Amino acid sequence: MKTIQVYRCLCDETRLRILNLLLEGPLCVCHLAAVLGLEQPKISRHLKALKGAGAVETERCYNWTIYRLAARPNAVLETNLKCLQDMRGEEAVFAHDLRQRARMFKELMAESCCELPARLRELCRESSQTV
Amino acid sequence: MKTIQVYRCLCDETRLRILNLLLEGPLCVCHLAAVLGLEQPKISRHLKALKGAGAVETERCYNWTIYRLAARPNAVLETNLKCLQDMRGEEAVFAHDLRQRARMFKELMAESCCELPARLRELCRESSQTV
DNA sequence: GACGAATATGCGGTTAATCGAATATTCGTC
DNA sequence: GACGAATATTCGATTAACCGCATATTCGTC
Numbered sequence: 001m002k003t004i005q006v007y008r009c010l011c012d013e014t015r016l017r018i019l020n021l022l023l024e025g026p027l028c029v030c031h032l033a034a035v036l037g038l039e040q041p042k043i044s045r046h047l048k049a050l051k052g053a054g055a056v057e058t059e060r061c062y063n064w065t066i067y068r069l070a071a072r073p074n075a076v077l078e079t080n081l082k083c084l085q086d087m088r089g090e091e092a093v094f095a096h097d098l099r100q101r102a103r104m105f106k107e108l109m110a111e112s113c114c115e116l117p118a119r120l121r122e123l124c125r126e127s128s129q130t131v
Numbered sequence: 132m133k134t135i136q137v138y139r140c141l142c143d144e145t146r147l148r149i150l151n152l153l154l155e156g157p158l159c160v161c162h163l164a165a166v167l168g169l170e171q172p173k174i175s176r177h178l179k180a181l182k183g184a185g186a187v188e189t190e191r192c193y194n195w196t197i198y199r200l201a202a203r204p205n206a207v208l209e210t211n212l213k214c215l216q217d218m219r220g221e222e223a224v225f226a227h228d229l230r231q232r233a234r235m236f237k238e239l240m241a242e243s244c245c246e247l248p249a250r251l252r253e254l255c256r257e258s259s260q261t262v
Numbered sequence: 263g264a265c266g267a268a269t270a271t272g273c274g275g276t277t278a279a280t281c282g283a284a285t286a287t288t289c290g291t292c
Numbered sequence: 293g294a295c296g297a298a299t300a301t302t303c304g305a306t307t308a309a310c311c312g313c314a315t316a317t318t319c320g321t322c
Contacts, residue, residue: 001144001147001222001224003147003218003222004141004142004143004144004147007138007141007142008142008309010135010138010142011135011138011139011141011142012135012309012310013132013135014310016132016134016135028268028269029268029269029270030267030268030269039311039312039313040268040269040270041269041270041271041311041312041313041314042310042311042312043269044269044270044271045270045271045310045311046310047269047270048270048271049309060318060319062267062268062319062320063266063267063268063269063318063319063320064267064268064269065268065269065270075214075217075218076211076214076218079210079211079214080207080210080211083206083207083210086206087134087206087207091132091134093132139279143279143280145280159298159299160298160299160300161297161298161299170281170282170283171298171299171300172281172282172283172284172299172300172301173280173281173282174299175299175300175301176280176281176300176301177280178299178300179300179301180279191288191289193289193290193297193298194288194289194290194296194297194298194299195297195298195299196298196299196300
């Protein structure tokens, strides 16, 4: 049952925190790890689980892998992403992560050393239309 | 995080099947077990998990324990119960269980040997108003 | 093709979930 | 208070999830 796989994804705090961040826009692994304050291998493994359940999609950008929410999530997933968005206020972790993200994103955008910021900016523009 | 506990509940097929049945109305343990074709201790254990997550409530009726959906489920749970209802058509198990339930319920109602049928009928009438 | 940054995977250990089978509890009846 | 029906719990075993740590892979640069 595909649905169960989705629920299995959602019953881990780290994965919920990742989804919470991706609701704001795409991010690559290293920035997810930095924002969440967790080890990179841990993030990678959770991202793999999320991808396996069809929750996220990836795109290579040089040696970064950019993760974003799936463009066509199944019904259950879509519903729960909306739930997550509504729930942000009630959970301090989510709010905290979003603040961290905002700060880190600002820094990243200020750097013009590589092409990642440009691509992320593009993706953000796209996703803010669909979400 | 309370939400995670809810998701943990939802990522087991047996529990989803139980919730699917309870969406139609309250049932006691032995009938749940019979309809699902599973052992009674297994059902009891899953019901305990559901109760722990605030998904179901109980009521004693002689030596039966009647289980029903929680009157005030939290937001995430409520949303996913609606999802479950929408999803019934797509999952053969759910449809099959509902047919089994209908048949068994009809038989049970025909019996006038005990007070269980009467109470169940009452509860069904109530719940069909709220749901 | 060697190097470094970013990402992914393998491995061993620990904890949590689930199960079947047996047993305990609860409650009404006699 | 003994009995039986319905339900709940305990036990040991198996499986799955998660983690930290180390290592492998990928890809662009020099």
